[in-house]
Amino acid sequence: MSSSYSAPLADIRFALYDVLDVEPLFARLGLADASADVIDAVLDEAARFTGTVLAPLNAIGDEIGCSFAPATAAVTTPPGFRQAFEQFVEGGWTGLTSAAEFGGQGLPHTLGVPLNEMINAANLAWGNFPLLSHGAIEALKQHGEPWQQEVFLKPLVEGRWTGTMCLTEPHCGTDLGLLKTRAEPGADGTCSITGTKIFITAGEHDLTDNIVHLVLAKLPDAPAGAKGISLFVVPKYKVARDGSVGERNAVRCGSIEHKMGIKGSVTCVMNFDGAEGYLVGRPHKGLQAMFTMMNTARLGVGLQGIGLSERAYQNALRYARERLQSRSLSGPRHPDKPADPIIVQPDVRRMLLTIKSLVEGSRLLALHAATLVDIAHHSPDPAEREQADTLVSFLTPISKACQTEWSIENTYNALQCFGGHGYIREHGMEQLARDARITTLYEGTTGIQALDLIGRKTAASHGAGLKLFLAQVEDFARAHEGDAALAEFIGPLRAKAGEWAQLTERILQRAAQDPEEIGAASYDYLFYSGYVVLAYWWARSVAAADASSHGEALKQAKRETARFYFARVLPRTLAHAASIDSGAAALMAMADAHFGAPG
Template sequence: MNYRAPLRDMRFVIHELFDVSGHCALLGNGLDRELIDGVLDEAARYTGEVVAPLNRNSDEEGVTLVDGAVTTPKGFREAYRQYVENGWASMTGPIEFGGQGFPQLVACNFHEMLMGASLSFRIYSGLTEGAVLALYKHGSPELQAAYLAKLVSGEWTGTMCLTEPQAGTDLALLRTRAEPQVDGSYKVSGSKIFISGGEHDMSENIVHLVLARLPDAPAGVKGISLFLVPKFVANPDGTPGARNALNCGAIEHKMGIKGAATCVMNFDGATGWLVGEPNQGLACMFTMMNDARFQVGLQGLGIAEQAYQGALSYARERLQSRALTGPAQPDKPADPIIVHPDVRRMLLTQKTLVEGCRMLAAYTARQLDLEHGHPDATVRHAAAKRAALLIPIVKAFFTDMGQEVASLGVQVYGGHGYIREWGMEQLMRDSRITQLYEGTNGIQALDLIRRKLLGDGGAELSALQAEFSELCDDQAKRPALRELAATVQARLGEWRELGAEVIAASQRDPQEIGACSVEFLQYSAYVLLAGLWLQAAARAQDALEVGSGEAAFYRAKLQSADFYLRRVLPRASAHREAIRGGAQCLMALDEDSFAF
């Protein structure tokens, strides 16, 4: 299955909806449209020609572990060499450590391309960017000098070591220990599981960020610290030095992403250094966790785009039956299946979910950029709150969407979708993990309710709703968009009411938090996408009214917005009714009654 970056739609989003050139001017990074477009062109070439051809073989070949050394699939090392030499690894890194300082609003497009081309390949570099963030924000000057430039360049890769066999979501159960040494270092001992890229042959060093407990640490999550534990301790000249006391004890045999090494990492008195303050490891780790969760959302988006491309190509080529209105192509023995309404339903569902999520990804990336780079502290604070509200929605909804779109791709292919050689079933297997790691989607939904909605009484959510309500008011004045605007405005009003109901119910009964969380996140995502589709329709209408030379592209945007609001947005009503069903029907059944 081929992958081709959706450059026209990406440019529509970043240039026409979010004015990336003005955004870059505001951030003062010197990037202009010509440079950005050139970068995206080269990104499309690299991901399409170098990375994508590795995806199928990596699934077949997998990784091997011999005497503690992991060998990655054929072609991965060469593709990663190009990734580093061509500057892709340093794209978002801080300039003072050799990075290029690209904003997320640009970089998220390249990262989506990587995910769509080969998720297994992207796994190895994905957490390095988060490690850079954590070390840049919390690391000592000495640690930064020794490790940060190599991580930024991609010569060294990074991992995030949280999970233990008994401690997954509940990090209070974590047992890994760190013993202080007289020289200021620590000896870290314990085992971590599910470590993406914990061992491999693509970079000369791997820098692990490990959560562990100090001897005098208080119990629970308040007693967790963060440590930098490298595979090879850095020499003063920046080269890899002595091998550390850590090893890969096993690799997991997984349902998908088989080209990515998911490792059991054993630390046996390994030398490490404290990152940040003692017992503040969770706060430090969350610096990279938010980036990781955004990136996992992009994984769902990238796989969904690939699945949509495959389904569309197949639907145009596969001849089966005749159109219900009579032969569409009478010169052929049958019509291509794209003429059938149900196939169109699946393709349009894929298309509108993918393109809607791409808009939401860009909207969120813009907030992340403003949070870290705007000159005004008030704007930075406001953007941080908005990004925090959106991250759990992006992570959970995008990955649920990726699984749905991949499943629809299998359905479009019919029996061939179930057969390995066509590639669609791999996307469905690969996408499944995205709903689980970096916090399951149920955990994301709890975060949205407990920390975000209840945390400020719904204030930030209200501000977001007001922003889209203003958009509806503006577009309701245009005859061509009046119906779309009215539909979105009605849903926004419903969303406000539902948010108030959820807050009130959660305050009466804590069980309601867990009972409604997933449904509320899903409802929120569908309405957010509706607002963004209205924004896209408004831009398309503008272009058509001035006589754009790409009339077909903009008409397709209007038609896609209409489909989304008529055929996808109604799903929100089911989520609303489920929320109003309450917790009682979930908790009333005695545990023993689940037995069979």
């Protein structure tokens, strides 16, 4: 049987209501429509849609994939994908968290997080088609002219059109200052866009009537490098300022990629041959608008890691309970059966508990980041808005990179639970492992996230986001200082928070003497940070469970998983700290030529 999926509603509700206490938060932010009844209805219906409509298409999308017709430059999505998208649009899901003025429902951004987690778990490849529309919506909402918002946002929010981000080119990936795509201004206020973009998710498909490309290009008077980049909106079919749709634009899909995973999602080479577009925002200020899209997408990709990990865990747990193999090391647990289920084996439990602790901790990290987005957008207090924006900016690279890297670990651990059966297609585990691999690459590789965290989000800001998070940890520790039931978590958490601050200071001191220290420390610093962040959320989970009206089973499960995390996962920080403190020399001393050459 292929892998199955059922939305983890109980844990999602625990995270929202018990740990984050979102209902009074939403009311305070003026989002009173997001009552518990509304939240529960959204969660239930999202679980139904993803479980019954999207999940059955996951294996089909992987087996059949997307097809490309060179003669027409048309892309056909796998069977059932278009019908599923039509149901998605009819259900109003595309506008769940978008502003009502553009046709959305105006619900909190936080409520979109469990929806997207469920979509990613049910069918990651399908979920890529609507994913980037959210980034396009945010970029146009924040940087577009009023007429652009009126003309483009409504069909994007309603799901009649989808959006893309066209950044990467064949000769430049992350270094966008090297891009060659040109924009020539016309007398009528349009611009003619010419160039080639690669790795464009959902650049061409048959799900909607129009596709809105947000394209980075350079105007004729652009300064050299990244400071000369501008952003343009370029639709597949031309769109006039009055919203009327005209002829096909001069933008075509040149080919689609044949990939390791997410085969139901189309990844395109897009050729712009004098395509008509409009400048978005100010000339040469496209990077600012691009990061609006990118940060939204990065948090979204982090959710992909959580969704894949959750699905992998569910199937590995089911198999571990059912698969009879040998006996418990301490004697038969089920003497009436020919063997014990493999869940009694310590190493199987290690893998399952590792996945469980990383998934449930990551879910809280993602939901917390989403509440910060809501606070940054809706709080009546300017200082609170600024602090929320600073903190979510700090957490974004941690969320994106750690949750996706952990998804590789988690899907491989889940596959390992199946033994040889995990390696064959029958159980669907190898698809999850293949699909997970891309999440660490697109929307900024793990290395890029690591440099962003320690460079722009820590060194350049004098640790503003880190200080806010450490203050949050200290506030929690002080509030529970006399709680004997939490002492086993509060002490180690507080110690790790102090070590995190000291480690950061040591890196920055060394970097003042040698700039290479920043890059040398970045990867390990990213994961050190991620493990401490999750330690905080596990301590918070135990406190919330203890204070809740939930049954003893949930309380014990949270406490025991937290104990496992603190005992078996958090010590990974020791290795990361040791690597950081070894400095840059071991990485940078070897001459390039000494790495060797073929032959």
